[in-house]
Amino acid sequence: MAPSILHQPVSAPCSERGWNFGPGPALLPDSVLTQARDALWCFEDSGMGIAEISHRSKRFLELVERLQIGLRSLLAIPSTHDVLLIPGGATPHFSLIPINLALARGTRHATYAITGHWSRQAHREARTLIDSTVAIDIYTESGTRSNVRMIPELPLWSIDSSTAFLYYTDNESIDGIEFPAPPAITMPPLVSDMTANLFSRPVPIDRFDLIYAGVQKNLGITGLSIVIIRKDHLHKEIPGWPPILCYGSWAESQSMYNTPPTLNWYFALLMVEWMEAQGGLEALAARNDRKSSLLYQTIDQSGGFYQNAVSPTCRSRMNVPFTLTSQSLTEQFLKEASHSGLLQLEGHRTVGGCRASIYNAMPEAGVQNLCEFMNEFRHHAG
Ligand SMILES: Cc1ncc(COP(=O)(O)O)c(C=O)c1O
Numbered sequence: 001m002a003p004s005i006l007h008q009p010v011s012a013p014c015s016e017r018g019w020n021f022g023p024g025p026a027l028l029p030d031s032v033l034t035q036a037r038d039a040l041w042c043f044e045d046s047g048m049g050i051a052e053i054s055h056r057s058k059r060f061l062e063l064v065e066r067l068q069i070g071l072r073s074l075l076a077i078p079s080t081h082d083v084l085l086i087p088g089g090a091t092p093h094f095s096l097i098p099i100n101l102a103l104a105r106g107t108r109h110a111t112y113a114i115t116g117h118w119s120r121q122a123h124r125e126a127r128t129l130i131d132s133t134v135a136i137d138i139y140t141e142s143g144t145r146s147n148v149r150m151i152p153e154l155p156l157w158s159i160d161s162s163t164a165f166l167y168y169t170d171n172e173s174i175d176g177i178e179f180p181a182p183p184a185i186t187m188p189p190l191v192s193d194m195t196a197n198l199f200s201r202p203v204p205i206d207r208f209d210l211i212y213a214g215v216q217k218n219l220g221i222t223g224l225s226i227v228i229i230r231k232d233h234l235h236k237e238i239p240g241w242p243p244i245l246c247y248g249s250w251a252e253s254q255s256m257y258n259t260p261p262t263l264n265w266y267f268a269l270l271m272v273e274w275m276e277a278q279g280g281l282e283a284l285a286a287r288n289d290r291k292s293s294l295l296y297q298t299i300d301q302s303g304g305f306y307q308n309a310v311s312p313t314c315r316s317r318m319n320v321p322f323t324l325t326s327q328s329l330t331e332q333f334l335k336e337a338s339h340s341g342l343l344q345l346e347g348h349r350t351v352g353g354c355r356a357s358i359y360n361a362m363p364e365a366g367v368q369n370l371c372e373f374m375n376e377f378r379h380h381a382g
Contacts, residue, residue, distance in 0.1 A: 016341075018338075018341035018342065018343040019341060019342050019343065019362070019366040019369060019370065020343045020344055021342065021343065021344050021345050021355075021356040021357050021358065021362070021366075021370070022343065022344030022357060023173055023174075023196075023217075023319060023344075023348070023355065023357040024173070024195075024196070024214070024216040024217045024222065024357070024359075025216050025221065025222045026216060026217055026357060026359050026361065027359065027361045027362055027366075028220070028221075028267075028271075028361055029271075029274050029361045031274060032267070032270045032271060032274050032361075035270055036050075036266070036267060036270060039266065040263075043059070043266075044059070046059055050262065050263060050266045051262060051263045053262065055256060055259060055260055055262050060262065063265070063266065063269055064254070064265065066269055067265060067268055067269040067272060068083060070269065070272035070273065070276065071083050071226070071268075071272060073276075074199070074272055074275055074276065074280060074281060075198075075199070075202075075203060075205060075228070075281070076202070076205065077205050077228060078205060078206050080206065080230055080231060081205060081206075081228050081229060081230055081231065082228075082229055082231055082234060082251045083226065083227070083228055084226070084227040084228075084229065084247060084250045084251060084255050085224060085225070085226055085227075085255040085260065085265060085268070086224070086225050086227060086250055086255065087223060087224055087225075087260065087261050087264075088223070088224075088225065089214040089216070089222060089223055089224070089225055090118075090193065090195045090212065090213065090214030090225055091121075091125075091214075092225070093122075093193070093212045093225065093227070094121065094122040094125035094126060095125055095126070095128075095129060095245075096245060096247065097122075097126070097165070097167065097191055097210065097212075098110060098126045098129045098130045098132075099129065099238060099241055099245055099246075100233055100235065100238065100245075100246065100247045101164055101165050101189070101191065101209065101210065101233055102129075102130050102164035102165065103129065103130065103238065103240075103241070104233070104235045104238040104246075105164060107130075107164045108130045108131050109130065109131055109132070109133070109160075109162075109163050109164060110126065110130055110132050110133075110163055110164045110165050110166075110167060111132065111133050111134070111135050111158075111159055111160065111163040111165070111166045111167065111188070112126065112132050112133070112134055112135065112166075112167045112168070113134075113135045113136050113157065113166065113167065113168040113169075113183070114134055114136065114137040114138060114139065115136070115138050115151055115168065115169060115172055115175070115177050115179075116138065116169065116172030116174060116175035116177050117172060117174040117175060117348070117350065117351075118169045118172055118173065118174070118193060118195070119167070119168060119169040119172065119193070120137075120139065122167060122169070122193060123167075126167075130164075133158070133160070133163070134158070135157040135158050135159050135166065135168075136151070136152050136156065136157050136158070138150075138151075138175075138177075149175060149177055149309055149310045149311060149314075150177075150310070150311035150313060150314055151177065151179065151311075151313070151314045154183055154184060154185070157183075159185065159188070160188075161187040161188055162188070163188045164188065164189070165188055165189045165190070165191045165209060165210075166183070166185065166188050166189070166190055166191065167191045167192075167193075168183060168190075168191075168192055168193075169192070169193040169195075170182070170192045170193065170194045170196075170197055170198075171194065171195075171196040171197035171200075171316050171318055171319070172196075172316070172319075173195070173196035173217075173316070173318065173319045173357070174319070174321075174347075174348040174350065174351060174355075175310070175321070175351075176308065176310050176315065176316040176319050176320055176321040176355070177310055177314050177315075177316060178197060178314055178315065178316040178317060178318065179314065180313065180314060182203075182204065182207055182208070189208075189209035189210075189230075190207060190208045190209060191208070191209060191210045191211075192208060192210070192211050192212075193212060193213070194211050194212070194213045195212070195213040195214045195217060195225075196213075196217050196316075196318050196319060197217075197218075197316075197317070197318050198211065198213040198217075198218060198219070198226070199218040199219060199271075199275060199281065199284070199360060200218060200281075200284060200285065200288050200317060200318055200359070200360060201281055201284070201285035201288065201317075202281045202282060202285065205228060208228070208230075209229070209230045209232075209233060210227065210228070210229045210230065210233065211227075211228045212225055212226065212227045212228070213225060213226050215264065215267075215268060217318070217357075217359045218271065218275075218359050218360045218361075219267075219268050219271050219272075220264060220267030220268045220270070220271045221263070221264055221267045223261055223264055224261055224264040224265070224268065226268075227247065227250075229247055229251075231251075233247060234247055234248035234251045234252075235247070235248045236248035236249055236252055243257075244257060244258075274361075275360065278360070284360050287360075287364065288317045288318070288358070288360070289317060290364060291317075291358050291362065291364055291367040292315070292316070292317040292318075292320060292358065294364075294367055294368065294371055295320050295356060295358065295367055295370065295371060296308065296312075296315060296320065297371075298371040298374050298375065299320075299322050299374075302374070302375075302378055304325070305324065305325065305378045305382050306322045306323070306324060306374060306378070307322060307323050307324075308320065308321060308322045308323075309321075309323075317358075318357060318358060318359055319355055319356075319357045319358075320355065320356045320357075320358065321347055321351070321353055321354065321355040322353060322354050322355070322356075323347075323352075323353040323354065324353075324354070327352075329381060330352070330353060330354065332381060333345075333354065333377055333381070334346060334354065336373075336377060336381075337370075337373060337377075340373055342369065342370055342373055344357075356370060
């Protein structure tokens with residue numbers, strides 16, 4: 001019988017919460033949830049809930065200012081870059097980026113590094129707009145991934161420096177592949193999808209022309225995205241495209257081109273303040289290293305009972321996919337894990353297996369509990 005390893009929130013509206021390893025929507029810190037719960041009823045002393053306050057009110061604009069200042073300070077964003085908050089998650093940027101960074105400049109050529117599901121998806125959508133080429137591709141011609149997954153060394157990449165931008169995904173959340181550091185190139189302009197690892201470590205923002213992320217991993221709740229963009233790319237008009245698709249329109253309106261998802265912005269502020277209270281990105285990075293090392297150690301020392309196919313040179317610190325030796329064992333593992341309060345460990349529907357997503361909000365105790373469970377399961381089911 002597996003031990004009960006449910007954790008108790010600081011103040012619990014329901015009696016029990018498990019350890020949530022979901023990839024996003026993902027676990028939120030207890031203190032953020034309780035603050036949001038109270039603010040939904042009454043925000044500060046406004047007499048209204050946070051989701052009921054006008055986005056044009058003085059009170060909400062103060063919140064926006066705190067959010068902007070907090071984001072800029074946490075990520076050390078230089079004055080050359082603007083921070084936009086755009087509704088709709090990460091996927092709209094698969095198209096917005098080619099429109100704003102290539103077509104707006106009268107070019108139809110950009111380059112994509114394909115290291116997993118999300119970069120492949122971004123490339124597919126870009127191809128409906130521009131003539132993109134591929135710098136590297138971890139998929140074979142038949143569309144399957146090779147057995148050992150790794151990112152080829154930079155000299156093997158095929159990059160034409162006259163291309164509008166080089167696009168890559170810093171952390172592939174389905175494949176569990178993460179760049180240990182941004183590709184060391186100076187040209188062309190670098191663009192990165194950091195949906196699944198922004199805020200997990202410091203980022204040299206000035207090396208990028210654009211970084212974007214859906215916020216549902218480390219910055220709150222699903223449905224919003226953050227875009228950090230060099231100001232040169234802020235066009236308010238792009239011939240043939242409506243203003244709502246121009247990053248410049250969002251910058252000019254302080255991200256209020258239409259009514260913003262105010263609750264998501266509030267959650268983002270709570271997450272920024274929580275990250276500051278944790279000691280900022282250096283401290284979170286050290287904690288994330290410890291958590292992922294422990295989990296990979298548990299997998300690697302299981303004698304093949306658990307396996308992770310990614311090269312240790314580019315294993316994700318945020319999303320750890322692993323397989324067991326058979327489908328029936330995988331199903332048994334997931335069932336027993338769930339009964340023990342270890343939730344949402346299923347791998348993505350396109351690849352199967354298991355995956356533990358361990359974003360900033362997952363405490364070390366949660367990962368230790370998972371590793372203890374994995375060791376125990378191996379002994380009784382192996
Ligand atoms: C790296 C990455 N890019 C893009 C997406 C798509 O995000 P969204 O569903 O917000 O459009 C995800 C979703 O998990 C992701 O992990």
